[in-house]
Every structure is written in structure tokens, then in C-alpha cells.
Amino acid sequence: MLLPRTAKMLTTKQPRAGKVGPATENVDPEKEESCHAKRSSSSPQGGPKKRSAFGDITNARKNQVVAGKKEAAKAAPPKAQKAHNALGVAKNNEINLKKPTKKTPPTEPKVNPGPEKPVSVQEPKPPEERQVPAVEDIDKEQLGDPYANAEYAKEIFEYMREREEKFLLPDYMEKQTDISGDMRAILVDWMVEVQENFELNHETLYLAVKLVDHYLVEVVSAREKLQLIGSTAILIASKFEERCPPCVDDFLYICDDAYKREELIAMEMSILSTLKFDINIPIPYRFLRRFAKCARASMETLTLARFLCEMTLQEYDYARESPSKLAASCLLLALTMKNLGGWTPTLQYYSGYNAQELHPLVKRLNFLLTYQPCDKLNAVRSKYSHRVFFEVAKVTPMDMLKLEETLTSS
The missing domain is CATH 1.10.472.10 (Cyclin-like)
Incomplete structure (x- = not known):
């Protein structure tokens, strides 16, 4: 009964941890560092990110190396195993002594390439040789402002320059038998007062004057209707430019109730239909x-x-x-x-x-x-x-x- 017990102990005997250590020391340090780098990868949030697939692959590779060394140590006789361990320690010591020589020695003086320095380093040009751009980009400072439309500002004003040709005014006073240039000046002077009293935008005033001129190009009007045309033009321009335009009753009031509500609405329809609702006139x-x-x-x-x-x-x-x-x-x-x-x-x-x-x-x-x-x-x-x-x-x-x-x- 003693023989089987001894055999069982021999077959189940495991090598001690101290004897397995030299076998693991023969692993390449660079490979081991790479394995640690893969296992210790972290997420952008700062915490470690679990990646089980990559962890299993790297651990399996290392376990295969360690398991192979264990089987070699187990199959070798005790004397050969001791000799192998001694040779491994000596070899590792030799490798550790040679490690500093393989890396770049810090004690070696750096050679200063004298003739190559002017080629690699570009010295700044003198101030008189620098080329300063003559045209300034005036929209780059407002590229982040969504209300400035800086990305499209140049194209918008080029489009307005093209539309100028369409809205050039002829000499329409020749066909106006009852209206003169002085009457037009009196009307515009009154429109300036209206713009100031209602606190309207300046764009509204300029557009209203343009609407009056372009309407008189197409329609021959009497002097009695001139103030009605001017007030209606301000109403249309206010709807186009203002956030809160004045109401119809306000314009009837500034005309001292000289016109009725129906007349103002009829004139608004007449101006818009005459201009074909194209009132985005460059000013x-x-x-x-x-x-x-x-x-x-x-x-x-x-x-x-x-x-x-x-x-x-x-x-x-x-x-x-x-x-x-x-x-x-x-x-x-x-x-x-x-x-x-x-x-x-x-x-x-x-x-x-x-x-x-x-x-x-x-x-x-x-x-x-x-x-x-x-x-x-x-x-x-x-x-x-x-x-x-x-x-x-x-x-x-x-x-x-x-x-x-x-x-x-x-």
C-alpha cells in the first residue's frame, strides 16, 4: 500500500514557485512592457476600460510561454534542471549588464553639425522684406457670430451690386405733370420726421423713398395723392424692415385723417402690384x-x-x-x-x-x-x-x- 502512495506523490508533485521564476525572467522585456500596456489601457473618461477580448489574447500568449517553461522544467532531471537554472541566471545577468550599452549612452557628447545648421534653421526675414497683405479680411472677426452672416457677407453684397442695375431710376419727372422735384423734397422731408417720431430704422426710411420713386416711374399721380403714397410706402417698408411695424391707424393719424382706411389699403395694393412685389431694393x-x-x-x-x-x-x-x-x-x-x-x-x-x-x-x-x-x-x-x-x-x-x-x- 506504500508503493502506490509514493507514486501518487511523485506524479502530483508541483515545482516550487522559486524554481519557476528563472523561466519567466527569460521573457523579452519589451514584449512584457507591451503586454502591460495592453492590459492597462484606460478610457478617455479616466477610468480603466474593460476589453475582455484583448485581455484574453495577451494573457493567453503569456500563459503559453510560462506553461511551456513549466513542462520543460518538469520533464528535465533534477540535476539538468539546476544546471539549466544556473545558466539562465547567468545569462540574465549578462543581459542586464549589456542593457545600458544597447541604449543611447547619456555620457556620449552630442556632435553639433556646424555647416548643417544654416540649412535646417530658417532665420526670419528682415521687416522690409516681409510682404504685408494690402487687402484685409473684414469678416473673419465675426465668423463665430450667427447673426452677422460673415460667411456669406461678401456674396450678399455682390448680389446687391448686381441688383443695382435693375433698379436704376430714369428721369421720371418729365412725365409727371402735377408733381415737381420740390414737391418730392417736401414729401421726403416729412418722411424723415415720421421716421424719427416712430423711431423706425434708417433702412426703413431709405427703402420707403425708393418705393415712392419706383412707383412714380410707372404711375402718373396727382399732388393730392403724394402724401398718401409716401405714408403707404413707409407702411410697406416697415413691414419689410421692422420687427414691430406701426399699424394702419398710426399712419392715418400722422396724415391728419386726410385719407380713409380703405384708401391706404388700396394704395398699398397698388404699390405692391405695380412693383410686382419685388421690394428688396438696394439702398x-x-x-x-x-x-x-x-x-x-x-x-x-x-x-x-x-x-x-x-x-x-x-x-x-x-x-x-x-x-x-x-x-x-x-x-x-x-x-x-x-x-x-x-x-x-x-x-x-x-x-x-x-x-x-x-x-x-x-x-x-x-x-x-x-x-x-x-x-x-x-x-x-x-x-x-x-x-x-x-x-x-x-x-x-x-x-x-x-x-x-x-x-x-x-
Whole structure:
């Protein structure tokens, strides 16, 4: 009964943990580091991410190596196993001694490649050799603003420039037998007061004046209906531009109940049908704000240019000017009056006009500012004489000869 017990003990004998250690030390350190790296992978949230498939693969590979070493140690005789273990320890010690020599020795001095340094390192160019872009991208600062539409601003104003050709006004006063240019000026002066009393946007005023002009191109009207046309044009423009437009009763009130409600609604239908409901007409005010942004003009300079542009609304001679060219000329005159420089390449790029094209219109605007009487139709002047508008209407106009010299030298 003793023999089977001894045999059972021999067959079930397991090698001690200390004897298995040298076999595991023969594993390549780089492979072992890679295995640890795979097992210790973590998720972006900071906690360890469990990936059972990859863990099983790497553990299986390591277990196969360890199991193979165990079987070799179990099959070898005790003396051969001791000799093998001794050789393994000696070999590992030799490998550990040679490890620092395999890596880049920190004690070796670094060779400084003298002739190759100028080739690899690019020295900065002198300031005079650097090329500064002449045209500035004025929309890049507002690319993140969803209300600015900076991504489409350039295309929008190019489209407006194309539509200008469609809405150029002819000389329609020749066929108006009962209306003159002076009557039109009185009407526009009254429309400026309405815009100020109702606190409407300036775009609403400019669009309303355009609606009156384009309607009178197609329809011959009597002077009694002129105020009705003007008030109805403000109503239509308010619906197009304002967030909360005034109601019909408000416009009947400002006309001193000279017209009935049915007449105002009928005139609204007449204007819209005559213009074929195409009332998105380019106006100088939008171009003026765009060009002032190109010039990085201050609010006071922009207000002065707005004052010059709004004065032209009453003048029939300026009604046939291109809105973009009129806006550019008003801004150039305002910049010249403030001694803020001339027409920059950025302004020329975004406006499409060079300085020489604007000089004749700039001189006409300065003449209008100088010789327009202040005691007649002074709604615009009194409006821009307020502190809110920096009292720009009180600015002294430039001398015509000095303006000529400034424009020529710039």
C-alpha cells in the first residue's frame, strides 16, 4: 500500500514557485512592457476600460510561454534542471549588464553639425522684406457670430451690386405733370420726421423713398395723392424692415385723417402690384455700413457719412445715382473732412470703386453741404444736430479748393 502512495506523490508533485521564476525572467522585456500596456489601457473618461477580448489574447500568449517553461522544467532531471537554472541566471545577468550599452549612452557628447545648421534653421526675414497683405479680411472677426452672416457677407453684397442695375431710376419727372422735384423734397422731408417720431430704422426710411420713386416711374399721380403714397410706402417698408411695424391707424393719424382706411389699403395694393412685389431694393445705407467697416471708421465718422447720405434723399438729382457709389462717396468725403486718410486698397476691393471714380461725386456732395439753405426743409439738419448724432450737422464744410488739393494728392 506504500508503493502506490509514493507514486501518487511523485506524479502530483508541483515545482516550487522559486524554481519557476528563472523561466519567466527569460521573457523579452519589451514584449512584457507591451503586454502591460495592453492590459492597462484606460478610457478617455479616466477610468480603466474593460476589453475582455484583448485581455484574453495577451494573457493567453503569456500563459503559453510560462506553461511551456513549466513542462520543460518538469520533464528535465533534477540535476539538468539546476544546471539549466544556473545558466539562465547567468545569462540574465549578462543581459542586464549589456542593457545600458544597447541604449543611447547619456555620457556620449552630442556632435553639433556646424555647416548643417544654416540649412535646417530658417532665420526670419528682415521687416522690409516681409510682404504685408494690402487687402484685409473684414469678416473673419465675426465668423463665430450667427447673426452677422460673415460667411456669406461678401456674396450678399455682390448680389446687391448686381441688383443695382435693375433698379436704376430714369428721369421720371418729365412725365409727371402735377408733381415737381420740390414737391418730392417736401414729401421726403416729412418722411424723415415720421421716421424719427416712430423711431423706425434708417433702412426703413431709405427703402420707403425708393418705393415712392419706383412707383412714380410707372404711375402718373396727382399732388393730392403724394402724401398718401409716401405714408403707404413707409407702411410697406416697415413691414419689410421692422420687427414691430406701426399699424394702419398710426399712419392715418400722422396724415391728419386726410385719407380713409380703405384708401391706404388700396394704395398699398397698388404699390405692391405695380412693383410686382419685388421690394428688396438696394439702398445706400447698407453699403455705407459695409464700407465703414472696411475703413474701421469710428461711430462719429460713420454718423457724418450718414448725415451726408441722408441729405441726398431730398435731392432729386441724387436719386438716379448708384446706391453703392453714393455710399462710397459719402464715406470718402467724411474721411477727408476728418483727416483720416484716403481710399485704401481694402475699400477699393470691397466697394469696387477706385478713388478717381468717386472724386466728381465727392465734390458735388461737398457743394451740397456748403450751399444748401438751412431755413428750408431742415428735418435732416435738425435731426443730426442732436447730441445723439454727435452734432455732425454743425461740422464746417471743406473749402472747395482745399478739397480739390486733398483729393489730388491722395
